[in-house]
Amino acid sequence: xxxxxxxxxxxxxxxxxxxxxxxxxxxxxxxxxxxxxxxxxxxxxxxxxxxxxxxxxxxxxxxxxxxxxxxxxxxxxxxxxxxxxxxxxxxxxxxxxxxxxxxxxxxxxxxxx
Amino acid sequence: xxxxxxxxxxxxxxxxxxxxxxxxxxxxxxxxxxxxxxxxxxxxxxxxxxxxxxxxxxxxxxxxxxxxxxxxxxxxxxxxxxxxxxxxxxxxxxxxxxxxxxxxxxxxxxxxx
Numbered sequence: 218x219x220x221x222x223x224x225x226x227x228x229x230x231x232x233x234x235x236x237x238x239x240x241x242x243x244x245x246x247x248x249x250x251x252x253x254x255x256x257x258x259x260x261x262x263x264x265x266x267x268x269x270x271x272x273x274x275x276x277x278x279x280x281x282x283x284x285x286x287x288x289x290x291x292x293x294x295x296x297x298x299x300x301x302x303x304x305x306x307x308x309x310x311x312x313x314x315x316x317x318x319x320x321x322x323x324x325x326x327x328x329x330x
Numbered sequence: 331x332x333x334x335x336x337x338x339x340x341x342x343x344x345x346x347x348x349x350x351x352x353x354x355x356x357x358x359x360x361x362x363x364x365x366x367x368x369x370x371x372x373x374x375x376x377x378x379x380x381x382x383x384x385x386x387x388x389x390x391x392x393x394x395x396x397x398x399x400x401x402x403x404x405x406x407x408x409x410x411x412x413x414x415x416x417x418x419x420x421x422x423x424x425x426x427x428x429x430x431x432x433x434x435x436x437x438x439x440x441x442x443x
């Protein structure tokens with residue numbers, strides 16, 4: 218069955234550094250992958266989408282890579298700020314092309330001033 | 331612009347009591363609507379989705395049910411709550427079945443005692 222893995226341990230980094238979060242998947246060939254941000258007690262907010270034929274996508278300080286051979290996506294936040302502290306969820310389309318994403322459990326990012 | 335509302339924001343209910351959570355979307359017509367549950371430390375679990383009025387698809391057999399009495403209204407219900415129903419309930423929408431990105435509401439925190 219499909220499986221999405223995100224590091225369950227929180228990532229702690231210093232302000233100004235680059236944060237890198239990992240999303241691995243198995244038994245899957247997704248057409249696209251998305252990253253969402255979720256603050257405590259709030260609903261997830263969409264950040265970026267990358268398709269299987271794209272290697273990299275950028276938006277301001279955010280960068281996402283998608284390696285379909287490694288079955289992995291990396292999510293980078295450059296020049297991180299304490300306001301970037303949140304849980305980041307990776308989501309992939311479900312097999313069968315239903316366009317309903319399957320979400321990973323998310324990784325908590327804590328940026329220290 | 332489109333907005334999505336959920337209420338109540340927080341709910342504490344005794345075991346065996348009924349449940350009704352409401353979600354409404356503004357600024358769009360015929361949205362695809364979704365109910366998710368997020369238990370503590372767990373990922374987003376898709377419960378129900380609807381592509382139109384009166385059309386409900388269930389993902390997980392359980393004591394919950396969903397209804398869509400109006401185009402932009404989605405209701406999650408239970409006749410008798412279980413302790414295991416505690417969690418963070420999120421409603422989401424998207425404008426087109428083939429659209430990849432979902433937009434989430436603020437969520438309802440449910441605690442069953």
